[in-house]
Amino acid sequence: MASKTLFLLPGDGIGPEAMAEVKKLIAAMNEKLGSGFVTDEGLVGGCAYDAHGVAISDADMEKAMAADAVLFGAVGGPKWDPVPYEVRPEAGLLRLRKDLELFANLRPAICYPALAASSSLKQEVVEGLDILIVRELTGGVYFGEPKQIIDLGNGQKRGIDTQVYDTFEIERISGVAFELARTRKNHVTSMEKRNVMKSGVLWNEVVTATHKAKYSDVKLGHMLADAGGMQLVRWPKQFDVIVTDNLFGDMLSDVAAMLTGSLGMLPSASLGAPDAKTGKRKALYEPVHGSAPDIAGKGIANPIAMIASFAMCLRYSFGMVKEADGLEAAIAAVLDDGLRTRDIASAGTKEVGTAEMGDAIIARF
Amino acid sequence: MASKTLFLLPGDGIGPEAMAEVKKLIAAMNEKLGSGFVTDEGLVGGCAYDAHGVAISDADMEKAMAADAVLFGAVGGPKWDPVPYEVRPEAGLLRLRKDLELFANLRPAICYPALAASSSLKQEVVEGLDILIVRELTGGVYFGEPKQIIDLGNGQKRGIDTQVYDTFEIERISGVAFELARTRKNHVTSMEKRNVMKSGVLWNEVVTATHKAKYSDVKLGHMLADAGGMQLVRWPKQFDVIVTDNLFGDMLSDVAAMLTGSLGMLPSASLGAPDAKTGKRKALYEPVHGSAPDIAGKGIANPIAMIASFAMCLRYSFGMVKEADGLEAAIAAVLDDGLRTRDIASAGTKEVGTAEMGDAIIARF
Numbered sequence: 001m002a003s004k005t006l007f008l009l010p011g012d013g014i015g016p017e018a019m020a021e022v023k024k025l026i027a028a029m030n031e032k033l034g035s036g037f038v039t040d041e042g043l044v045g046g047c048a049y050d051a052h053g054v055a056i057s058d059a060d061m062e063k064a065m066a067a068d069a070v071l072f073g074a075v076g077g078p079k080w081d082p083v084p085y086e087v088r089p090e091a092g093l094l095r096l097r098k099d100l101e102l103f104a105n106l107r108p109a110i111c112y113p114a115l116a117a118s119s120s121l122k123q124e125v126v127e128g129l130d131i132l133i134v135r136e137l138t139g140g141v142y143f144g145e146p147k148q149i150i151d152l153g154n155g156q157k158r159g160i161d162t163q164v165y166d167t168f169e170i171e172r173i174s175g176v177a178f179e180l181a182r183t184r185k186n187h188v189t190s191m192e193k194r195n196v197m198k199s200g201v202l203w204n205e206v207v208t209a210t211h212k213a214k215y216s217d218v219k220l221g222h223m224l225a226d227a228g229g230m231q232l233v234r235w236p237k238q239f240d241v242i243v244t245d246n247l248f249g250d251m252l253s254d255v256a257a258m259l260t261g262s263l264g265m266l267p268s269a270s271l272g273a274p275d276a277k278t279g280k281r282k283a284l285y286e287p288v289h290g291s292a293p294d295i296a297g298k299g300i301a302n303p304i305a306m307i308a309s310f311a312m313c314l315r316y317s318f319g320m321v322k323e324a325d326g327l328e329a330a331i332a333a334v335l336d337d338g339l340r341t342r343d344i345a346s347a348g349t350k351e352v353g354t355a356e357m358g359d360a361i362i363a364r365f
Numbered sequence: 366m367a368s369k370t371l372f373l374l375p376g377d378g379i380g381p382e383a384m385a386e387v388k389k390l391i392a393a394m395n396e397k398l399g400s401g402f403v404t405d406e407g408l409v410g411g412c413a414y415d416a417h418g419v420a421i422s423d424a425d426m427e428k429a430m431a432a433d434a435v436l437f438g439a440v441g442g443p444k445w446d447p448v449p450y451e452v453r454p455e456a457g458l459l460r461l462r463k464d465l466e467l468f469a470n471l472r473p474a475i476c477y478p479a480l481a482a483s484s485s486l487k488q489e490v491v492e493g494l495d496i497l498i499v500r501e502l503t504g505g506v507y508f509g510e511p512k513q514i515i516d517l518g519n520g521q522k523r524g525i526d527t528q529v530y531d532t533f534e535i536e537r538i539s540g541v542a543f544e545l546a547r548t549r550k551n552h553v554t555s556m557e558k559r560n561v562m563k564s565g566v567l568w569n570e571v572v573t574a575t576h577k578a579k580y581s582d583v584k585l586g587h588m589l590a591d592a593g594g595m596q597l598v599r600w601p602k603q604f605d606v607i608v609t610d611n612l613f614g615d616m617l618s619d620v621a622a623m624l625t626g627s628l629g630m631l632p633s634a635s636l637g638a639p640d641a642k643t644g645k646r647k648a649l650y651e652p653v654h655g656s657a658p659d660i661a662g663k664g665i666a667n668p669i670a671m672i673a674s675f676a677m678c679l680r681y682s683f684g685m686v687k688e689a690d691g692l693e694a695a696i697a698a699v700l701d702d703g704l705r706t707r708d709i710a711s712a713g714t715k716e717v718g719t720a721e722m723g724d725a726i727i728a729r730f
């Protein structure tokens with residue numbers, strides 16, 4: 001049997017509560033289906049800082065590198081606002097992304113039918129929405145150098161960040177987007193600011209060339225990123241797959257997530273390149289939502305995004321398509337049953353806590 | 366009588382049609398109210414490129430520098446997609462902003478009551494919405510150097526843009542935001558990505574210090590820009606004034622504009638620093654919408670954003686508060702009368718063309 005090692009990094013805030021439900025799920029799968037998952041657990045973010053003075057220890061990084069997949073909860077909280085920039089909670093996540101070379105961040109924005117009414121957008125605008133945002137995750141302004149604050153004297157400082165993209169980075173992320181589009185509605189929209197940014201000019205050029213060379217069967221459109229944000233709000237169903245850079249992807253995927261009314265339910269996958277020999281890709285799965293320190297520890301957090309992230313893990317890291325489909329169906333079924341955590345509760349539904357929600361999904365699986 | 370010189374730059378696409386309505390309005394004000402406006406007109410964008418091979422000529426730049434205010438229509442269109450980056454239509458607008466030192470871009474996102482139903486958001490989410498986005502306009506990744514594409518050989522290129530902010534730039538834009546908040550609901554939200562960008566760390570630090578030193582009577586909040594985008598979609602009425610950098614401001618103001626269902630109606634003002642002697646600020650006023658080449662020349666474009674931009678001009682450049690209020694009231698009245706251009710038409714309203722809409726507003730003024 002192929003190895004199935006999972007490295008769990010629950011992190012801070014509601015991360016551990018959400019992860020607890022996935023642990024129950026893994027135990028149930030091992031016991032009832034003989035899935036054979038082997039898990040280990042580490043620290044990331046504020047809790048890692050508290051324990052080791054860094055946002056992730058080298059030992060845990062090694063475990064993450066060695067695992068078949070990493071499950072990540074959430075990091076950060078006001079407690080760690082004062083810690084130095086280099087060891088702030090987010091640095092742990094950024095190091096994982098960079099060192100594991102997880103350049104492809106897949107963020108589906110789907111609107112669960114049971115929740116269409118809870119969006120701030122009109123029901124007809126979001127009902128049936130199913131977009132996939134493919135965000136470049138290891139380049140751009142997140143990692144470009146120089147990145148520094150210089151003291152100019154005279155009370156003046158200068159903050160500098162650098163946006164950098166090379167041809168190969170744009171080629172490989174657009175390849176991922178085109179491949180995925182073929183399994184969906186076969187339509188990719190690329191977003192950048194070529195009217196202002198040179199990296200945007202190159203982005204546009206390379207996406208266009210990649211399309212022409214290898215994916216001309218896929219429909220390709222280009223949109224300026226600001227217009228793209230507008231169009232997401234105006235009529236999101238015009239999109240199928242959106243491919244964009246690290247920073248625009250951060251902004252646009254958050255807007256897209258909020259459209260669905262299902263923020264607490266949206267998963268993401270961050271993937272590396274397939275290994276030349278084994279075809280295996282390094283991978284990290286995490287909810288789109290953050291650590292929500294305000295509700296942490298109360299047992300009311302929505303575990304669905306974390307569970308749905310595990311469903312993506314089954315699909316992309318282990319090829320367990322049947323199980324992934326089953327788990328996603330179980331989530332939909334529980335929502336159809338009317339169970340809701342507080343963040344998505346509405347009149348006529350039954351409010352449940354984190355553990356109850358997790359149990360209900362496992363029971364329906 | 367103080368001088369009242371206006372330099373008109375209608376630009377491309379629907380720019381000239383929209384500007385034509387403002388010209389009628391200016392003529393009417395001169396004739397009936399003796400307002401004494403003196404106008405001159407130039408070329409910017411694609412039409413300037415066609416005439417002079419640049420996106421704005423030095424002669425027109427000189428006129429813009431000398432005028433009391435610039436009224437700007439819109440630039441760009443597919444015709445000019447192939448022109449070199451340095452002389453693309455947008456370069457004219459960017460040169461105006463930079464050379465006139467128009468660092469403060471004010472973008473109100475208001476929801477006209479008559480249009481609340483036409484937003485893609487639920488009526489209760491946007492009804493009565495009145496946000497002001499204060500966007501830094503002469504710094505950041507728009508103008509930072511290096512900004513280039515390097516040929517690395519081997520078929521690889523590298524696209525580079527640089528995000529740069531100095532203390533004084535953040536100080537002066539946050540000053541504008543705090544001052545404006547005092548005339549509104551006294552609440553500023555600053556947005557950046559300090560968890561990823563050093564310029565964001567500096568931004569946060571300087572806004573906080575400026576607040577403490579001079580504006581501690583104003584309520585100040587901080588939000589990460591991605592979370593800010595989410596919150597704009599979730600519950601925009603939580604905001605009063607939002608202050609943010611050039612690129613985030615570009616994205617966030619477009620999202621905010623689309624929320625209102627009134628994109629074709631939203632104006633903006635770009636202001637410089639008050640002159641040390643005269644107190645006068647250089648200023649440019651432009652609609653938030655673009656050149657809409659698909660509907661250009663058909664006489665169906667919505668002139669309201671351009672007219673509302675002129676209302677901002679009356680208010681900010683000439684202190685003509687009564688006239689500005691009157692013009693804004695005339696716009697609202699015409700909408701209440703049920704007149705609509707095609708972009709905002711709905712059942713039970715009367716569809717009119719660009720000129721009819723302009724005439725109706727002038728008649729109501």
Ligand SMILES: CC(C)[C@H](C(=O)O)[C@@H](O)C(=O)O
Pocket residue numbers: 090093094250560561591
């Ligand atoms: C936590 C933060 C560093 C991160 C990012 O900016 O990428 C988050 O917003 C995300 O989108 O995953």
Ligand SMILES: CC(C)[C@H](C(=O)O)[C@@H](O)C(=O)O
Pocket residue numbers: 195196226455458459615
């Ligand atoms: C036309 C373009 C250069 C401009 C910008 O990016 O600033 C526009 O999108 C805007 O927001 O005024």
